[in-house]
Amino acid sequence: xDFSSQTTYTLEEKEYDAPYYSIxxxxxxxxxxxxxxxxxxxxxxxxxxxxxxESTPSMIFDNIVSRYRDRKANTGVVSVGxxxxxxxxxxxxxxxxFDGNVVxxxxxxxxxxxxxxxxxxxxxxxxxxxxxxxxPLCVPQxxxxxxxxxxxxxxxxxxxxxxIDALFSFYANGGEKDDGIIxxxxxxxxxxxxxxxGKGILEKTKxxxxxxxxxxxxxxxxxxxxxxxxxxxxxxxxxxxxxxxHAYVARDYQQTLRDIENRDxxxxxxxxxxxxxxxxxxxxKSEEELARQAAKKEENSRRLREAAAKTRLEKLVAREQEFExxxxxxxxxxxxxxxxxxxxxxxxxxxDENDLDETIKQVDSAIQRARNxxxxxxxxxxxxxxxxxxxxxxxxxxxxxxxxxxRKQRLxxxxxxxxxxxxxxxxEAKAKEIENARLEEERRLQDPEQWIQETQAKRLDVIDRIxxxxxxxxxxxxxxxxxxxxxxxxxxxxxxxxxxSKRRRKGQEEDTFGADDExxxxxxxxxxxxxxxxxxxxxxxxxxYESQLLQYDPAFxxxxxxxxxxxxxxxxxxxxxxxxxxxYDPEDLSQTYQLHVNIxxxxxxxVLFQPSIIxxxxxxxxxxxxxIVKTFDASSRERIQKTIFLTGGFxxxxxxxxxxxxxxxxxxxxxxxxxxxxxxxxxxxxxxGAAKFALSxxxxxxxxxxxxYQEYGGEYIKEHSLGNVFRS
Numbered sequence: 001x002d003f004s005s006q007t008t009y010t011l012e013e014k015e016y017d018a019p020y021y022s023i024x025x026x027x028x029x030x031x032x033x034x035x036x037x038x039x040x041x042x043x044x045x046x047x048x049x050x051x052x053x054e055s056t057p058s059m060i061f062d063n064i065v066s067r068y069r070d071r072k073a074n075t076g077v078v079s080v081g082x083x084x085x086x087x088x089x090x091x092x093x094x095x096x097x098f099d100g101n102v103v104x105x106x107x108x109x110x111x112x113x114x115x116x117x118x119x120x121x122x123x124x125x126x127x128x129x130x131x132x133x134x135x136p137l138c139v140p141q142x143x144x145x146x147x148x149x150x151x152x153x154x155x156x157x158x159x160x161x162x163x164i165d166a167l168f169s170f171y172a173n174g175g176e177k178d179d180g181i182i183x184x185x186x187x188x189x190x191x192x193x194x195x196x197x198g199k200g201i202l203e204k205t206k207x208x209x210x211x212x213x214x215x216x217x218x219x220x221x222x223x224x225x226x227x228x229x230x231x232x233x234x235x236x237x238x239x240x241x242x243x244x245x246h247a248y249v250a251r252d253y254q255q256t257l258r259d260i261e262n263r264d265x266x267x268x269x270x271x272x273x274x275x276x277x278x279x280x281x282x283x284x285k286s287e288e289e290l291a292r293q294a295a296k297k298e299e300n301s302r303r304l305r306e307a308a309a310k311t312r313l314e315k316l317v318a319r320e321q322e323f324e325x326x327x328x329x330x331x332x333x334x335x336x337x338x339x340x341x342x343x344x345x346x347x348x349x350x351x352d353e354n355d356l357d358e359t360i361k362q363v364d365s366a367i368q369r370a371r372n373x374x375x376x377x378x379x380x381x382x383x384x385x386x387x388x389x390x391x392x393x394x395x396x397x398x399x400x401x402x403x404x405x406x407r408k409q410r411l412x413x414x415x416x417x418x419x420x421x422x423x424x425x426x427x428e429a430k431a432k433e434i435e436n437a438r439l440e441e442e443r444r445l446q447d448p449e450q451w452i453q454e455t456q457a458k459r460l461d462v463i464d465r466i467x468x469x470x471x472x473x474x475x476x477x478x479x480x481x482x483x484x485x486x487x488x489x490x491x492x493x494x495x496x497x498x499x500x501s502k503r504r505r506k507g508q509e510e511d512t513f514g515a516d517d518e519x520x521x522x523x524x525x526x527x528x529x530x531x532x533x534x535x536x537x538x539x540x541x542x543x544x545y546e547s548q549l550l551q552y553d554p555a556f557x558x559x560x561x562x563x564x565x566x567x568x569x570x571x572x573x574x575x576x577x578x579x580x581x582x583x584y585d586p587e588d589l590s591q592t593y594q595l596h597v598n599i600x601x602x603x604x605x606x607v608l609f610q611p612s613i614i615x616x617x618x619x620x621x622x623x624x625x626x627x628i629v630k631t632f633d634a635s636s637r638e639r640i641q642k643t644i645f646l647t648g649g650f651x652x653x654x655x656x657x658x659x660x661x662x663x664x665x666x667x668x669x670x671x672x673x674x675x676x677x678x679x680x681x682x683x684x685x686x687x688x689g690a691a692k693f694a695l696s697x698x699x700x701x702x703x704x705x706x707x708x709y710q711e712y713g714g715e716y717i718k719e720h721s722l723g724n725v726f727r728s
Contacts, residue, residue, distance in 0.1 A: 008272045009245065011238050011595070022058050025051070027121030035158075037130040037694035040116065041165060041687035044098040045187035045212065045649065047081070048687040049116045052132065052694035057687050059119055065097065065108040066090040080115035101136040101188040106146050110154065117155070126156035130703060132694040134165040134686055137191050137205060139724060145714035152709045159703035161694070166193055167200050167722040168689030169647040169679050176721075180643030181625055183660075185650035187212045190608065192624050194632070194640050199721035204631050206624050210611060212650045215247065215604045216240040218614055222600045226577055231592055232275055242597060243604055246271055249655035250602035251662060253609070260599055261572060263580060269602075270579055273595040280589075316370045323363045330356060352401050386412035426537070444552065452553050459545040462538050469535060605653050609663070622663040641668060647679040647686070693722060 025031065031051065041048040043063060050057035061081030068089040070077050077090065084094040097108035117127060131151060135144065144162065151157045166184030176198040184191045190208040194201045220239035224230075250256040259265040285293075329348060333341050350356045390398065390406040391413065398406060444451040549556040578584040579596045586592060607613050609620040619627065629641050644660060661676045668674055679685040693699065702720040709716070717726050 006267070006272055008274050008594075011241060011273050011275050021119065022050075022056065023120070024054065024058070027123075031129070032124075033128075035128075035130060037132050037691075037699060038120075038127070039687060039691045039694055040131065040133045041168075041690060042103070042112075042134055043165065043187065043686075044096065044101050046683070047112060047116070048684065049120070050687070050691075051120075052691040054691070055688075056684065059116060061115075063096055063098065063112065064094040065111045066094040068093045078111055080111055098188075101186070102139060102143050103147060104143070106150055109147070110150060113150070113155065128158060130159045130161070130694070130699065131157050132161045132163070132690045132699070134168060134690055135162045135724065136189075137164050137166070137193070137207070137724070138202065141715040141727065144717070148704070148709055148714035152706055152714075157706070159705045160709075161699060161703045162717055162724065163690060163693065163720070163722040164193075164200065164724060165686035165690075166191060166647055167195070168687075168693065169682075169685040170195065170645055170689070171198065171722055172685045172689030172692055173645070173647075173677075173679055175645065178643065179639040180645050181628065181640055182645045182647065183621065183625075183651065184648045185211055185608070185646075186648040187650075188214070190621065190648075190650070192621070192628055194628050196636065196640065197721075202725055204628055206628060208608065208611060208618055208621060208624065209616060210607050210614075211648075212240070212243070214614075215243050215607070215650070218607065219243050219247070219600055219604050222603070223595065223597075226600075227595065230275075230595075232277065234275075242273070242600070246273075246597050246601050247604050247653055248601055249605045249608075249653050249659045251655060251659050253602060253606050256602050257599075260576075263575070266575060266598070267580060270596055270598040271601070272579065273597055274590065275593040275595055277589065277593040312370065312374070316367065316374075319363055319367050319370070323360065323367060326356060326360045326363065330360065354401065354405055386416050388413050448552065452549070455545055455548055455553075459542065459549065462542045462545065466535070466538050466542070469538075605656070608656075609659070622660070622667065625664065626667050642673055642675065644674070644676040645679070646676065647682050649683050651678060652682050689722075 037052040039050060039052050039057070041057070045063065047059070047061055047063040048057040049059045062084070064081065064084050066077075066079040066084035068077055068079075068087070069075070070087075070089075077087075079086070079090045079094075084090045095105070095108065097103050097105040097112060099105075103109050122129075133147075133151075135147075148160060151160050165186075166182050169184070170178075170180075170182050175195065178198055179196050180194075182191075182193040182195060182200070184193065188209075188211045190210055191205060192207075193205045216236055216239045219242050220234060220236055223234055223239065223242070256269070260269055326348075329344060332344070333353075345353070345356060348356075350359065386409060388409050390402060390409055393402075393406070395403055395406070440451075443454075546556075574584075576598055577596060584591060603613070607616070609622060611618045611620060618624075625644070629637055632640060644664060646657060646660075657676045657678055661674070664674055664676070665672070681688070698720065702718045702723070704712075704717060715726075717723065719726055
């Protein structure tokens, strides 16, 4: 794939955008003194308002209010909708009058209504127009009481009619006499509403607590988890842009996950997002300045080299002084009393004479390596056989320290002998390998296809051995792992002259080798080189097989090699965060501000079908539809299951209708006739349906007048097929 062909998407912070106004009429000329209804689709994300006889709302704006103090003018400012983004102080203090999908802050709601009436040109002391307003499903009567009180007491409106936004949208799309199931997914909630003859069956309606806001929050958390060291902070508005612009509903979610793991199909899902950043300005320097800087850098390097050489010399002198002091202490053994010599030994920090000898040997080896390094001599040498002077001496003639040293010598000698035997076996196997290579070449010439299959199988066996060895090595580094405990037990048995289980049966004391940290140091010294030769042999064998396949198998490419696939660049996590092309360059500033959105695209929408992804203890949308359908009798069930109607801004996600149709068919009876249709305009159809209702004869029948409000209270509503139910 040519990376230059991959589209790069930009991600910008939401700036001030002029409010959507489409004022086509002069209020005093066209509407003053008329009873033209005023329609307000009061959504938690956006508010849409306009006259009922218009085809589209006159106003569309974000339903937020900002209150702040203008420092220059030293006055309080109240901004509504898009105007709240025009000032940084206003943007930071912007708040919605909603809590979830219910209005709770009626002071801010009053600011929103003032804004609507002012923009529409209504400057009279009272609003002499019927109001048709949308409200959420099952709104608490207390909240409706406050809304009615605000409209009747503050604005003195003649009448108010409330209706559910999802049912208004269904009504606008010709559903006034239709049966079906409405799926309304908006800014905060997803509602599933069964309808018969255009009337919502609210007692069987169910809700999923997931919508546009929750998806944006989930996207933000996923990106923060994916890029914990990202140099900039992503805002919730930018996360919302990612959801709106890049999220989609996977037709088969599990298959999509497999496609993401596959490098060939990964690029079809991955999208590169360029986060905004400010590139630093670099001053161009003259050749003289660059030359001065280069000379200064070279001078600093020379000083560092001299300082390093001086430090190495000081360390060498210090080691030589240590060696001389330790050697004098060793030679003093025969010139002073043994008790005095042992006291000096303890005072110098040594446990016993063996500890002193081991330290002298290590210091001498370090001095020799340092001298060879200064002279440029390669000090690689074969390992000498371990000491074994105590192995032939009976235990009753040895002290406790010598007994432990004897066990150590036995372990080291056993390990050394095993390596010698393995080396001899390898030399013998090498000669056999040459003969096998000759025979294998003959087989390749006789049957190339069979030879390729056999070589592929051998290569996979070697890869399996390498992976198992890596897993075992990881386990052996953990002292508490079962593999380490078993190996230590085997070494402890090897260190004892008699079988441990027999001694326990005879009542003898159990060998405690392995209980101390010093014993584990011996264990590490033995085990650290045990598998090095085998690993080198397997890697060489793997390279041999892969080189043969590259030469004779046209289907085997360099990117199929073990080293290529095991590279961190090709790891799935690197692929998800940095993509495939080009190689990530941390020196490129623009790349450090790039995001790769891939698995997040279908994941944030999959929560609708699997709410457990985010820990939501609710059924998915398909299971909820099935639960609702089962509550009806057979005749009604057949009617409502034919149509699934999608409305609300969150249903605009690509692929939702196709996924729902596939899943619904899988749970419905075989041969059931079902269709999934979407609103013509998921965002505006609720307002259009309310405007259509406002122009019908039903408005006067179902409106609550000012007189009825004063008589029955603010909680009172008149029930109709598109509204909530009144509970007295």
